Amino acid sequence: MFKKTALLFSAILFCFCFYSLYAFKKPVFGAYATEFELYTSVGSFGANIVSATDKNYASFSGIKGESCYVNVSYERVLDDFSATHVFSEETEYGTSYYAYSPRLKYKVYLNGKAVNIHYHAGERNKLGTPMIFGGY
DSSP states (O other), X not given: OHHXXXXXXXXXXXXXXXXXXXXXXXOTTTTTOSEEEEESSSSSXXXXXXXXXXXXXXXXXXXXXXXXXXXXXXXHHHHHTTOEEEEEEEETTEEXXXXXXXXXXXXXXXXXXXXXXXXXXXXXXXXXXXXXXXXX
């Protein structure tokens, strides 16, 4: 009887853990968008970028970051993620803002400083973590 109970408990625990990995896995910027680019490797050169929606996001594994187009201000992102502005840079295509939030697990180092939020304000605003790969 004890073995059956232990086996049943183990099966239930396994199902709960498996469900938790996927059911609670949501986009970092899900409050701002429903379509995302997911990075399955690190680095802007050769990064594997796949498209996802908020509906199928949980089915992707090995995510190293994400980005999306947004209609939200940089200041609101800083506030929502308790982030600190690190630096910004201007290009002919717009302004890139870099920030750090202790609430996000991804990060890269730029100019010796930890960064995990990249916001590009241009013709269309794009938000990424740890950076927007492939473009800006």
